[in-house]
Amino acid sequence: MCTLSWIVEPGGYALWFNRDERRERRPAEPPRIDAAGGLRFAAPRDGEAGGTWIFVNEAGVAGCLLNLFRDHPFPPGEPPISRGLLVLGLAGAPSAEAAEQALAHADLARYQPFTLALFGRGETPRALRWDGSAATRLQLDDGALPLTSSGRDAEGVARSRRGTLARIAAQRGGLTPSTLEAFHRSHHPDRGPYSPCMHRDEAETVSLTAIAVNRTASHLSYQPGAPCEGHPAVAVHLTAAG
Numbered sequence: 001m002c003t004l005s006w007i008v009e010p011g012g013y014a015l016w017f018n019r020d021e022r023r024e025r026r027p028a029e030p031p032r033i034d035a036a037g038g039l040r041f042a043a044p045r046d047g048e049a050g051g052t053w054i055f056v057n058e059a060g061v062a063g064c065l066l067n068l069f070r071d072h073p074f075p076p077g078e079p080p081i082s083r084g085l086l087v088l089g090l091a092g093a094p095s096a097e098a099a100e101q102a103l104a105h106a107d108l109a110r111y112q113p114f115t116l117a118l119f120g121r122g123e124t125p126r127a128l129r130w131d132g133s134a135a136t137r138l139q140l141d142d143g144a145l146p147l148t149s150s151g152r153d154a155e156g157v158a159r160s161r162r163g164t165l166a167r168i169a170a171q172r173g174g175l176t177p178s179t180l181e182a183f184h185r186s187h188h189p190d191r192g193p194y195s196p197c198m199h200r201d202e203a204e205t206v207s208l209t210a211i212a213v214n215r216t217a218s219h220l221s222y223q224p225g226a227p228c229e230g231h232p233a234v235a236v237h238l239t240a241a242g
Contacts, residue, residue, distance in 0.1 A: 002053070002066045003161060003196050004117055005146040005180045011215035012121050014177055016184045017054050017064050018196055018227070020150075022203045030234045031209075031222045037092020042220045042236040044209070051084020055091045056220050058241040060121030060213040061099060063090050066149040068113035068131060081110045096120030100137075103128050108135055117147060121213055121240075142175065146183070152193060152200070160194040184208055185227040197227045216240050 006015035019028075026047030033042050041057035056062040065087045086106065093099035096118040103116065108130045117127040117140060125140035127147070138144065146165055150157040165183050172179045185208070187195045198205045208227045212219045217240055223233040 003146050003148050003184065003198075004064050004066060005165065005183060006117075006119065006125060006140070007175060007177060007180060008125065009214070012060060012213040013062075013119050013125070014180075014210070014212045015062065015064065015119060016180050017209045017211075018184050018198070018205045019053055019207045019209070020198045020203055021206045025206075028207065028224070030224065031220055031236050033236060033238070034091070036089075037094070039092050039094065039241060040238055041091040042218070042238060043088065043091060044207070044222055046082070046084045049082035049084050051082045051086070051088045052091075053084055053087060054209050054211070055087065056211045056213065056218045056238070057091055057093070058218060058238040059094045060218055060240065061090075061093050061096055062119040062211050062213065062218075063087050063093075063099060064117045064119075066115045066117070066147055068115060068129070068149060069151040069154065080112050083111050083114050086111055086114075087116065090118075096123045096126065100126060100128065103135075115147060115149065119211075119213070121215070145175070146196075150193070151203070157194055160189065161196055164188045164196060181210070187228065191228075199226070 003018040028047050029045040031042045031044045039057045043052040043055035053065040090099045099118050113132045115129045119125050127138040129136045148158045168183050193200045205226045208223045210221045218238040220236045221233045225231040
């Protein structure tokens with residue numbers, strides 16, 4: 001239940017991520033600066049398992065997790081490991097390629113299905129999709145925009161949000177940062193399960209995270225709550241390593 005969009009810019013990239021969760025899930029912790037692999041990184045933390053769904057580090061590497069809602073049984077007594085801990089374990093990667101290589105050596109059978117998007121300064125965006133039985137590498141070009149997940153009518157949600165993005169892009173003159181920002185705050189076609197700012201009886205968008213990376217710095221802005229609620233954002237700035 002999430003939405004990710006991005007744009008590649010000279011010397012870097014920008015991305016936006018709506019996290020959708022069930023209403024009874026514990027609130028997340030705001031982003032803070034930690035270190036891994038000799039690199040500082042910024043990430044909010046899940047309030048239940050302690051992992052994260054999104055990070056950016058001072059090398060300009062970012063990772064974004066979207067759950068896949070598919071049946072994937074685990075043997076009795078062997079519960080799955082939180083997917084957010086897998087993401088957190090990549091936060092010290094010096095490049096998106098290095099993060100992808102680390103995933104290639106991970107025991108993915110211990111995790112529920114997911115799509116994990118990876119971005120790096122000067123690198124082509126890519127993603128790894130684990131469906132519970134096989135891992136598939138995805139190239140994230142403009143035709144992949146936006147990446148979505150949903151526990152209800154996943155294909156319908158993806159189709160609706162693609163249409164919403166195309167509509168807003170046509171109104172605003174193309175895919176620009178302001179276009180993607182407006183998309184993530186949109187209630188088109190109406191305020192409900194298909195809108196990027198999502199609202200259902202049992203779940204809703206619980207945060208909007210924006211990451212901007214250029215040649216000299218990485219910046220993360222985290223707005224808790226649904227974007228339409230207007231809560232103040234928390235910003236974290238990391239100067240580029242080296």
